[in-house]
Every structure is written in structure tokens, then in C-alpha cells.
Amino acid sequence: MARSKVAFVCSECGAEFPRWQGQCGECHEWNTISEIRMSTATAKSGSRLSGYAGELSGKVQTLADVALTEIPRFSSGFRELDRVLGGGIVPGSAILIGGHPGAGKSTLLLQTMCQLAARMPTLYVTGEESLQQVAMRAGRLNLPTDKLRIVSETSVEQICNLAQQEKPAIMVIDSIQVMHVADVSSAPGSVSQVREGAAQLTRFAKQHQVAIFMVGHVTKDGTLAGPKVLEHCVDCSVLLEGDGDSRYRTLRCQKNRFGAVNELGVFAMTAQGMKEVSNPSAIFLNRGEAESPGSVVMAIWEGTRPLLVELQALVDYSQLSNPRRLAVGTEHNRLALLLAVLHRHGGVQMSDQDVFINVVGGVKVEETSADLPLILAMVSSFRDRPVAQDLISFGEVGLSGEIRPVPSGQERLQEAVKHGFRKAIIPKGNMPKQPIPGMEILAVSTLAEALELL
Numbered sequence: 001m002a003r004s005k006v007a008f009v010c011s012e013c014g015a016e017f018p019r020w021q022g023q024c025g026e027c028h029e030w031n032t033i034s035e036i037r038m039s040t041a042t043a044k045s046g047s048r049l050s051g052y053a054g055e056l057s058g059k060v061q062t063l064a065d066v067a068l069t070e071i072p073r074f075s076s077g078f079r080e081l082d083r084v085l086g087g088g089i090v091p092g093s094a095i096l097i098g099g100h101p102g103a104g105k106s107t108l109l110l111q112t113m114c115q116l117a118a119r120m121p122t123l124y125v126t127g128e129e130s131l132q133q134v135a136m137r138a139g140r141l142n143l144p145t146d147k148l149r150i151v152s153e154t155s156v157e158q159i160c161n162l163a164q165q166e167k168p169a170i171m172v173i174d175s176i177q178v179m180h181v182a183d184v185s186s187a188p189g190s191v192s193q194v195r196e197g198a199a200q201l202t203r204f205a206k207q208h209q210v211a212i213f214m215v216g217h218v219t220k221d222g223t224l225a226g227p228k229v230l231e232h233c234v235d236c237s238v239l240l241e242g243d244g245d246s247r248y249r250t251l252r253c254q255k256n257r258f259g260a261v262n263e264l265g266v267f268a269m270t271a272q273g274m275k276e277v278s279n280p281s282a283i284f285l286n287r288g289e290a291e292s293p294g295s296v297v298m299a300i301w302e303g304t305r306p307l308l309v310e311l312q313a314l315v316d317y318s319q320l321s322n323p324r325r326l327a328v329g330t331e332h333n334r335l336a337l338l339l340a341v342l343h344r345h346g347g348v349q350m351s352d353q354d355v356f357i358n359v360v361g362g363v364k365v366e367e368t369s370a371d372l373p374l375i376l377a378m379v380s381s382f383r384d385r386p387v388a389q390d391l392i393s394f395g396e397v398g399l400s401g402e403i404r405p406v407p408s409g410q411e412r413l414q415e416a417v418k419h420g421f422r423k424a425i426i427p428k429g430n431m432p433k434q435p436i437p438g439m440e441i442l443a444v445s446t447l448a449e450a451l452e453l454l
Helices: 079-084 105-116 131-140 156-166 191-208 229-233 280-284 332-346 368-383 409-418 447-452
Strands: 004-010 033-039 094-099 122-126 150-152 170-174 211-216 236-241 248-256 264-270 273-276 295-302 305-317 325-328 353-359 391-393 423-427 440-444
Touching (some): 004 191, 033 191, 079 248, 079 264, 105 131, 105 170, 105 211, 156 191, 325 332, 332 447, 368 391, 368 423
Parallel strands (some): 094 236, 122 170, 295 391, 423 440
Antiparallel strands (some): 004 033, 236 248, 295 305
């Protein structure tokens, strides 16, 4: 009988402990440690595990002796997906794609696989849906189905055996949470099953140069479910985001060993499936004709391209002893910080006002270039003075009231000119050396100078 090793693993950070405890000592999260059992008699005599990278050679060499052969990428058929992946799909890479139920993960991958099946061998492994359900979805989307190879299987060992027979160039696992490894004595979806299943599939991808897409579930707060080692062992981790009442989906890269991170791709969910949006700034700038207080357009930087997004603020007198502070699409702590800077260095008091912030289109802004547009929007709503519709702004605000420059200022201004903007309030450090035709640039260095322009 095979002996098993018992370990206690944190589902958030992947740290292991000899016994159970309520709080993880590494990430300090509560109630995230669970017991897993790992078999120690699964390896045959004389064999050994090859690790996530699938490297079988134990030879030690210098870094200069490593062969730097360029790995050719191949296109997925979607330019937005290729952009997020760093320029295309790399053979032998393991890609994890997550998202809320109904976001369109399976639809996007099914469209991609049906396009790729016409020019290379493919294999679609479904564990959550039946073959008839997948075929019905492909029929609704009018996809070509005569080339795509598909199988319904949940055993990781059987999937690897089938892949060795089919020899696909790209394979989809939908989803990793329902796959199971025979040597692990726990239910599918547990920490140990997800961990070992992802490790075996990643090892298979490296050894056989097969690109593998693994679909992952997310928790209620939007993070990928399962142990953090699931994200550590894959080469690329992307998240498909989108509200249930919105037809637009954003594909954001969180980790990429073959390209830049924080890249953003935009798709539209239609009756014919996922359609890529080549000009995302146009959909986020669907504004009314009349000017309204509290609305400012900002230029943010997503990955390798600028993106124009409308920022709305509503400041109203509060009847509560503690006024409400609500931010949708931006960080709540950043809002509290900017309100303090606005009071100290701008002379605008909002301690008795409710402040509501919303980024139009469901975009999540994480960079600091939204500081200056956020302050301009709040002051515009507070004073009930609308901002000109052809004005754009970006810039970081420091704690001492200074306006700091942000990267790629020239590219942001050029993107704004393409969409008809004629005026910009930017940091003095981002002032272009050459004037931009058709653009009036107002450069400021302090918060007081920026407020005088409203």
C-alpha cells in the first residue's frame, strides 16, 4: 500500500506547515490552511520528477553557454489576445485564464481553437460541459467544427496519454478545478488536486512543446481560486473581467514570462461570440452632447498603449455624521489621500460632503496618472462648474501639492488629438519639446495652479 505524506498548505500563498494553524505565518491570512495528502510511492524505480520546467538534464553550465534560440510565436487569430500574451502564443507555454462565470472564457477559447484547427493540430478537453453542449455553442456562433478535436475527460493522466497520441500544438483544459490526479487522495477542486494537476500539465507542456490554456475559477472577490502555486508554475496568467450588465469584456495580463504585464485587451460579447475592439478609447468616451459638472476625460496607460477613459465625480452635501466615500474603478485609499491634499494645499473643504467616484465603462485604474483628473472632477462637481468636453488631463499629485510627471506623456497627448481633444492640463514635466498641432497644452506644477484653470 502506498504511503502518503500529510502537509498543511495555505491556499493564498502556497506556504507549507507541519501542522494546522488558524493564521498563515507567511501571508497572515486567516482560515486558509488546509490538509493535503501527497503519495510518496508514485514514482517508478530510477525515475525522478523533472520540475515545472520539464528540464531533464542536470548538467551545470555557465549562463553564457545557454543557447539563445528565438522561439517562434503563432497568432491566436485575435489581435487583442495576441497583444495581451506579448505578441502571440509561445509553443510549450502554460497559460492560465480566469474570470467570473459567464464572462466568456470558454467562448473565447472555443473561437480561438476553431480558428487554429484549420492550420495546426488542436485538442479541446472539456470537464465541465458535455460534448453536445460544446457543439451547440459552436453551432450558435457559426464556427467551423470539422477540424477541432475534442474530448470529455477529467483524469490528468488520461489527458496526457491522449495528447501524446494526438500530438496537438495547442490544447485547452476547461477547467483545472475539475481535473483530478489518481495518486492524490482528495476530491477534485481541492488544494492538493489543483496543485498537482497544474504541475503535471505544465510539465507536459514544457517537455512536448504544447501550448496549454487552463481555465481557472475565481472567488467572489475576483481573484483566482486555488493555491497561489497555480499562478507561480504557469508562464502567463490573464483575467477576463466584465460586469453582467455590460457587453464589453477586458482581458488583463497579470503575469507574463514572454512579454509585458498589465497589458489590456478589450472584447465585445455579441450574438456571434467575442468580437475584439480595436479602438477601445471610442467605447469609453460615449459622452452626451451637453457639458455636465464632475466629468473629466483622462489618459491612462495600459501595457503598451494609451487609453482615454471618462471619470465622473459627484460631490453632494451629506446628512450623515460620517460622509460617504465611494470609489468604483479606482482605489478607495487613494481617494482619501487626494481629499486631504485638496484640503491642505487647495483650500477646498469637503469634510461635510458625500463623494462618489466612477470610472465609466468598468475600467479599473491602478496608476497614479488619474490623480489630477480625479481632483479636477471633484472640484468641478463641488463648484457646479462643468469642464470643457474637449479637455483632457493626466498627472500624479504629491502629498505636498506638487504635480508630478508620468511616463509616456507624448503618446497620451497624441492619442487625445486623434479623438478630437483640443486642450490638456498636464504636469509641467510632461510638456512636449515640440508643439502638437491643434492642441493647447496648459502645464502646471502645483495643485493651486491647476485649480485656477477651472
